[in-house]
Amino acid sequence: MTNKPSRREFLASGLAAGAAISAAGSAQADIPDPLITEVQPWAREFGDGVDATPYGMPIQFESDVIRRNVEWLTADTVSSINFTPIHALDGTITPQGCAFERHHSGAIELRKEDYRLMINGLVDNPLVFSYADLERFPRENHVYFCECAANTGMEWAGAQLNGAQFTHGMIHNMEYTGVPLRTLLEEAGLDTAGDLKDKWVFVEGADASSNGRSIPMEKALDDCLIAFKANGEALRKEHGYPVRLVVPGWEGNMWVKWIRRIEVMDGPVESREETSKYTDTLANGTSRKWTWAMDAKSVVTSPSPQAPITHGKGPLVITGLAWSGRGAIKRVDVSKDGGMTWETARLAKPGEKMALTRFYLDTDWDGSEMMLQSRAIDDTGYIQPTKTQLREVRGLNSIYHNNCIQTWLVRSNGEAENVEVS
Amino acid sequence: MSKFLKSLSICAAVALAAGPAAAEKLGLGRTALPEEIAAWDGDVSPDGAGLPAGSGDAIDGEGIFSEKCASCHGDFAEGIDNWPKLAGGADTLDHDDPLKTVGSYWPYLSTAFDYIKRSMPYGNAGTLNDDEVYAIVAYILYSNDLIEDDFVLSKETFFDVEMPNADGFFVDDRAETEYPAWSGEACMENCKDAPVKVTMRALVLDVTPETEETSAVQEPAVTETAATSEEAPAEATAEAAPAEAVATFDAALAAAGEKVFKKCKSCHQVGEGAKNRSGPVLTNVVGKPAGAVEGFKYSKPMKAAAEEGLIWTEAELSAFLAKPKAYMKGTKMSFAGLKKDGDLAAVIEYLKSVAQ
Incomplete structure (x- = not known):
């Protein structure tokens, strides 16, 4: 197993690397490398023929780059969540096979042939669409992140989980293909609804949890997408095959999977998931509701507890992800001293609206301890807050919508730990 | 007209049609029938709309x-x-x-x-x-x-009925209480009054899942590359498990099965003080007649199978638990089934372990 090294293995490899470095100074070999001087099996024999794997999986050496869950969080895996291995990925697109899953009644198997989408309520003509119908509407492609409102939720009261996967992995970022929700609503006709300003749509999934959420009409007509492809291929079962709703920038629970019904209404349903869950209770006991937009946030994915520095001092790539549910990322700053001083990181590409942005800080590490942080700034001018700033407004009992600045304590041996700082 | 020109003129027509008003209906889909709407539209609103x-x-x-x-x-x-x-x-x-x-x-x-x-x-x-x-x-x-x-x-x-927290909610006010305070010029130097110190560490809590953990029911992450890789983790678990295994009973496997049984626990209880829930008590089920737990209302097909003398041998249980609804059409058990053979063997071993 090539999982995270145990502490003992880690220290041993760190020591060995350190010894090699001090012996060799700048990279110099004492003896010829047999990987170069001897003919290796892969250079002599055949590899797999085509069709050895009709649908390819990652090579065995990457078998640790997988979703993981935290068993104590939930009672049952059927209503639970797992985490994207963001510490081991690069770029911005999340492969579907390791993109986090959140189910309320398990991932169902629903054939395209059995799929129906109903639009009813305050529409001129209530309609039923088949999957084939959806494919005949003009469609669009957009890259969006989907973040669970509970991402980083376990960190409200203090540093808990030791790994970027667990603290920030309830997120994925895919290129969706689908039909604008607006197109379908207009096909059913919105004259009956009258003034659209105070209208809502209620969206509901086909699985046993029947997850239902209310969305203001303004958002429904703006950028919501009825999506059936992600990263070029069919949605995975765990992400709502054959059809899910995409609600750009807003909390993941609203992205109803296996969407089967859209009802135009004159008020919100105030369903379980929008009252008893996904609301934010402040210190005085009152609670914010309808906190849908996911505010700007970032995290260093490497180095991090699951991705320690193993090469000793010298050139080091610090990298991470930034995103905002209210626009595009303009800038990301990185601090090595717990937020005392900051330097601006390099964005791999200019930030795109409501999509993940990759940042890099190419640095020369002197081997001293770092309190590593990143800070996202979006195009509204919003600056990602510290945990202290969040707590001053929201108190300690909040669960959802935690977009605080994360700190990794990176020790001189390269090991990293999730910490809180003053 | 060449094909190329033809397609150009189609493009122009589409562009015109898709002007600002857009909402040109395509006539796709069909009208939803009242019975269909009634079947799916079950939501209930705060004003009582939808209450039956x-x-x-x-x-x-x-x-x-x-x-x-x-x-x-x-x-x-x-x-x-x-x-x-x-x-x-x-x-x-x-x-x-x-x-x-x-x-x-x-x-x-x-x-x-x-x-x-x-x-x-x-x-x-x-x-x-x-x-x-x-x-x-x-x-x-x-x-x-x-x-x-x-x-x-x-x-x-x-x-x-008065709900005590009816007035306890207010609409998102981040635009007033947070956004103005957290916008503007970001500090780049000397941003804190005192030297920064670590105030809390995750390792002290130690609640992060161990990634090295292996268990008998875990499948190798790479599918079917080597048959032997399935055995290795089983051995690892066997070493860690209690050593009092009986000849016909694999304690390590049972321990793995206890984990699998979590999937069953919302409906089934076992052991001392167990009661029938939405599923019957499962203490003493392996090797025993089906449909025999006192006080549990079985489905018709389960009763019929019991009358025909169905015994929950390991093979029968395994077939049932792999695909309950395929094994017995009409069973009350709504569980989808255990997909991994390792899970099946483990949970049955666990059920044997609770048969006292």
Whole structure:
């Protein structure tokens, strides 16, 4: 197993690397490398023929780059969540096979042939669409992140989980293909609804949890997408095959999977998931509701507890992800001293609206301890807050919508730990 | 006209048609029938829109709750293990770790009806009739001391119930309370008054899942590259397990099966003090006649199979648990089935271990 090294293995490899470095100074070999001087099996024999794997999986050496869950969080895996291995990925697109899953009644198997989408309520003509119908509407492609409102939720009261996967992995970022929700609503006709300003749509999934959420009409007509492809291929079962709703920038629970019904209404349903869950209770006991937009946030994915520095001092790539549910990322700053001083990181590409942005800080590490942080700034001018700033407004009992600045304590041996700082 | 020019003129036509007004209907889909809308449109709103006819009180509700809800939510709606607590928590919302229940937190009673009707019971959703839903909601209210046990809940009496936290919510105000304060010029140097210190460390808590962990039921991450790789983790677990294994009994496998059994626990109990829930008690099930647990109401096909002498041998159990509905059409067990052979063997071994 090539999982995270145990502490003992880690220290041993760190020591060995350190010894090699001090012996060799700048990279110099004492003896010829047999990987170069001897003919290796892969250079002599055949590899797999085509069709050895009709649908390819990652090579065995990457078998640790997988979703993981935290068993104590939930009672049952059927209503639970797992985490994207963001510490081991690069770029911005999340492969579907390791993109986090959140189910309320398990991932169902629903054939395209059995799929129906109903639009009813305050529409001129209530309609039923088949999957084939959806494919005949003009469609669009957009890259969006989907973040669970509970991402980083376990960190409200203090540093808990030791790994970027667990603290920030309830997120994925895919290129969706689908039909604008607006197109379908207009096909059913919105004259009956009258003034659209105070209208809502209620969206509901086909699985046993029947997850239902209310969305203001303004958002429904703006950028919501009825999506059936992600990263070029069919949605995975765990992400709502054959059809899910995409609600750009807003909390993941609203992205109803296996969407089967859209009802135009004159008020919100105030369903379980929008009252008893996904609301934010402040210190005085009152609670914010309808906190849908996911505010700007970032995290260093490497180095991090699951991705320690193993090469000793010298050139080091610090990298991470930034995103905002209210626009595009303009800038990301990185601090090595717990937020005392900051330097601006390099964005791999200019930030795109409501999509993940990759940042890099190419640095020369002197081997001293770092309190590593990143800070996202979006195009509204919003600056990602510290945990202290969040707590001053929201108190300690909040669960959802935690977009605080994360700190990794990176020790001189390269090991990293999730910490809180003053 | 060349093909190329033809396609150009089509492009131009499309561009014109898709002008600002857009909303040109394509005539796709078909009209939804009233019966279809009635079948799917079950949501209930805070103003009571969507509430059906029917009624129920906490006295009726107690029995239904005990049969259909208590295996997860507890006999008194107090919640078992990590399953949601539905009662209690009054006046705790401004305390540390507030207890959020239907009584202490939920602002609208309609939400309880809506959710239970559409999404419960867990694993058997949408099977309650309207009277049962009213009765269950009444029982939850009674458990929260919000109504008397003989209060009959219906569409007519729905708004006689006062929800304690009805005024406890306000609409997102981040645009006023957070955004202005957290915008502007970002500090780049000397951003803190005192040298930064570590105030809390995750390793002290030690709640992060170990990634090295292996178990008998874990499949190799790379599919079917080597048959031997499946055996390796099993051996690893065997070493760690208690050594008192009987010849025909694999303690390590049973320990792995206890983990798998978590999937069954919302409906089935085992061991001392076990009671029938939405599924029968499973102590002493391996090798015993089917449909024989006293006091459990089995499905018709299960009763028929029992009369024909079905014995839960390991092979029969394995077939049943792999695909319950395919094995026995009409079984009450709503579980989808265990997909991994390793899980099947492990859970059966666990069931053997609880047969005292």
